[in-house]
Amino acid sequence: MFKKISFQELNRDIQIRLCVIPQCVSVTKNPDDETGEQTASRQRKFLDLPDYIKIKLITEKTGEKIQEIGKQYDLQLLQLADIARAIRSYYFGELKLEDMPAVLFKEMGVDLDTAKEISNIIIKKIINDD
Numbered sequence: 001m002f003k004k005i006s007f008q009e010l011n012r013d014i015q016i017r018l019c020v021i022p023q024c025v026s027v028t029k030n031p032d033d034e035t036g037e038q039t040a041s042r043q044r045k046f047l048d049l050p051d052y053i054k055i056k057l058i059t060e061k062t063g064e065k066i067q068e069i070g071k072q073y074d075l076q077l078l079q080l081a082d083i084a085r086a087i088r089s090y091y092f093g094e095l096k097l098e099d100m101p102a103v104l105f106k107e108m109g110v111d112l113d114t115a116k117e118i119s120n121i122i123i124k125k126i127i128n129d130d
Contacts, residue, residue: 016067018031019077019080020066020067020080021063022056022057022084024058025084026038027042029082042088053091062084062126063084066087066126067080069083069118070083073118075108082107082108083118086100086107087126100122101116102115104118
């Protein structure tokens with residue numbers, strides 16, 4: 001039986017990947033709270049997507065763009081996870097683009113104007129970028 005390693009025990013590079021790659025980010029705010037069933041459900045939804053979307057959700061390029069947003073707005077790692085989670089939720093059909101600013105405002109704890117700016121960057125540089 002494998003011992004579950006807590007998020008804090010992981011090295012920094014793995015923590016970053018788990019927060020900025022949309023398919024890797026946990027469905028819960030605290031990565032340690034995600035259950036096996038939640039992980040399996042996330043994987044099933046992912047497998048049903050077209051290949052070009054799967055690539056967008058697992059590529060380092062998307063993670064790098066999320067990190068750039070983080071640097072621009074001086075965000076913490078778990079705030080970057082909120083961005084990655086919102087992107088994944090959009091592609092899973094769980095979040096409409098017009099609702100993204102409100103979700104980021106609520107989840108990230110940034111002001112609404114900042115949430116709108118971040119949403120616009122996400123749409124321009126990630127969702128509309130082929």
